[in-house]
Amino acid sequence: MNEKIQKQYNIADEVAELLLLRHGNTPKAFVHTYGCQGNVADSERIKGMLTKMGYTMTEDKEEADLILYNTCAIREHAEDRVFGNVGAIKRLKQTNPNLIIALCGCMMQQEHIREKIYNSYPFVDIVFGTHNQYTVPEIFKSYLLKGKRFFADMTETNEIVEGMPALRDNSAKAWLPIMYGCDNFCSYCVVPYVRGRERSRASADIIAEFKEIVAEGYKDITLLGQNVNSYGKGLDEDINFSKLLRSLNELDGEFTIRFMTSHPKDCTKELIDTIAECEKLSKHIHLPVQSGNNRILKEMNRHYTREKYLELISYAKEKIEGLSLTSDIIVGFPGETYEEFCDTLSLVKEVGYTSLFTFIFSSRKGTKASLMEDPVSYDEKNKWFKELCDLQEDIASEHSAKMLGKAYRVLCEGKSKTLDGYFAGRTDGNVIIEFPCDNEDLIGKFCHVKVTEPLNWLVRGELIK
Ligand code: SAH
Ligand code: SF4
Ligand code: F3S
Numbered sequence: 001m002n003e004k005i006q007k008q009y010n011i012a013d014e015v016a017e018l019l020l021l022r023h024g025n026t027p028k029a030f031v032h033t034y035g036c037q038g039n040v041a042d043s044e045r046i047k048g049m050l051t052k053m054g055y056t057m058t059e060d061k062e063e064a065d066l067i068l069y070n071t072c073a074i075r076e077h078a079e080d081r082v083f084g085n086v087g088a089i090k091r092l093k094q095t096n097p098n099l100i101i102a103l104c105g106c107m108m109q110q111e112h113i114r115e116k117i118y119n120s121y122p123f124v125d126i127v128f129g130t131h132n133q134y135t136v137p138e139i140f141k142s143y144l145l146k147g148k149r150f151f152a153d154m155t156e157t158n159e160i161v162e163g164m165p166a167l168r169d170n171s172a173k174a175w176l177p178i179m180y181g182c183d184n185f186c187s188y189c190v191v192p193y194v195r196g197r198e199r200s201r202a203s204a205d206i207i208a209e210f211k212e213i214v215a216e217g218y219k220d221i222t223l224l225g226q227n228v229n230s231y232g233k234g235l236d237e238d239i240n241f242s243k244l245l246r247s248l249n250e251l252d253g254e255f256t257i258r259f260m261t262s263h264p265k266d267c268t269k270e271l272i273d274t275i276a277e278c279e280k281l282s283k284h285i286h287l288p289v290q291s292g293n294n295r296i297l298k299e300m301n302r303h304y305t306r307e308k309y310l311e312l313i314s315y316a317k318e319k320i321e322g323l324s325l326t327s328d329i330i331v332g333f334p335g336e337t338y339e340e341f342c343d344t345l346s347l348v349k350e351v352g353y354t355s356l357f358t359f360i361f362s363s364r365k366g367t368k369a370s371l372m373e374d375p376v377s378y379d380e381k382n383k384w385f386k387e388l389c390d391l392q393e394d395i396a397s398e399h400s401a402k403m404l405g406k407a408y409r410v411l412c413e414g415k416s417k418t419l420d421g422y423f424a425g426r427t428d429g430n431v432i433i434e435f436p437c438d439n440e441d442l443i444g445k446f447c448h449v450k451v452t453e454p455l456n457w458l459v460r461g462e463l464i465k
Pocket of ligand 3: 034035036037038039071072073074106107190191194195
């Protein structure tokens with residue numbers, strides 16, 4: 001085992017004893033995650049470490065001895081939610097004075113946020129960031145021994161410490177980080193500042209973890225990175241993302257491999273050919289375009305043009321049968337005009353995405369875009385945003401109408417969140433499909449579902465034998 005993790009394991013044993021003294025019985029932890037799947041994967045590893053420290057997990061804040069929020073800084077709205085929810089748990093400290101409140105993740109990497117927490121949220125006990133997660137036992141030990149609020153050292157490191165234990169959330173789907181950080185500095189984005197420089201995990205470590213996940217019974221595995229297409233840069237081995245995918249595709253077992261996020265500037269025809277040729281790779285590409293206008297793309301520092309993007313899309317459509325495409329779009333980038341926004345509408349029409357993640361521009365401290373002039377009002381941007389959503393709704397309805405009567409292989413993920421008596425799963429193309437079912441044994445298994453009712457962002461159907 002990695003020496004650094006072994007050291008943390010030893011400290012975790014000491015922490016377990018200190019926690020037992022503090023709480024009198026097995027302590028319970030409530031962990032909530034904001035933000036992207038990268039954060040979800042981090043939380044799984046943090047929870048693995050908390051388990052080593054003697055915690056059991058709870059879904060109920062009221063009975064928790066530790067409340068930990070893993071935070072996201074991507075948009076102002078994400079940060080506001082965190083502040084609101086942190087404010088709301090203050091009262092729990094009055095009923096349970098031993099309760100520990102801890103915050104970690106991307107927001108905590110920002111100096112101005114740490115200051116705000118320090119000054120205005122005195123009931124927050126522990127703060128740590130994205131670079132020092134594996135030292136959770138050490139952080140808790142310092143807090144428990146000193147009995148004072150503990151704000152961890154935020155020194156950035158490019159080192160990847162392998163071997164953190166993961167306590168995974170879902171019985172069917174698993175997340176597997178293949179790289180960390182981002183070097184792209186899109187002008188609107190805070191990620192490079194809060195996650196540090198891009199670094200890839202050695203392929204042997206990824207393959208070993210992938211095999212473990214398959215052996216544990218997971219059938220849907222998503223490889224994670226901010227820009228998976230540049231996987232392998234800086235590594236001392238002859239590898240790139242396509243090669244990694246091909247070696248995972250060859251492993252034994254029944255599973256689907258997904259990945260996110262692909263950056264169009266590094267998306268190659270080699271990658272598209274790999275998706276077309278590897279039978280275990282999902283026929284879905286999430287390829288965020290952000291804007292359909294070349295001037296805006298340049299201002300965003302995205303390093304591709306509308307034409308280059310559309311050329312990739314048409315190559316992928318030609319090569320990959322049953323291809324499903326999704327994207328992220330930012331509406332109202334500083335200085336964007338309505339005419340420029342219309343280029344985004346026309347691109348969305350031309351590509352025909354299965355679904356879209358749409359965002360109104362949010363100014364992030366420290367980014368280049370936060371210094372640009374932004375003359376269009378929020379209300380106006382909101383109108384454009386609605387126009388885009390309406391267009392996408394029509395496109396999505398057309399897609400699901402085409403699914404009517406067809407049968408799909410679906411991984412059953414569990415009970416539907418919207419309908420009683422229904423289960424939900426995902427097609428290979430990442431479309432959510434709901435079907436009536438009461439057989440819990442099906443959860444985590446592949447089944448076949450025929451579509452009977454196409455809606456817009458999901459479809460309903462029935463199980464077929
Ligand atoms: N690495 C991924 C994106 C990660 S962030 C990529 O490059 O595609 C997820 C999405 O959030 C982005 O694709 C973008 O659409 C959106 N986003 C990021 N910063 C934003 C901001 N300041 N305002 C609004 N949306 C933003
Ligand atoms: Fe942000 Fe751009 Fe990096 Fe994606 S590629 S995380 S949008 S800086
Ligand atoms: Fe948010 Fe950090 Fe992910 S800012 S989107 S949780 S990388």
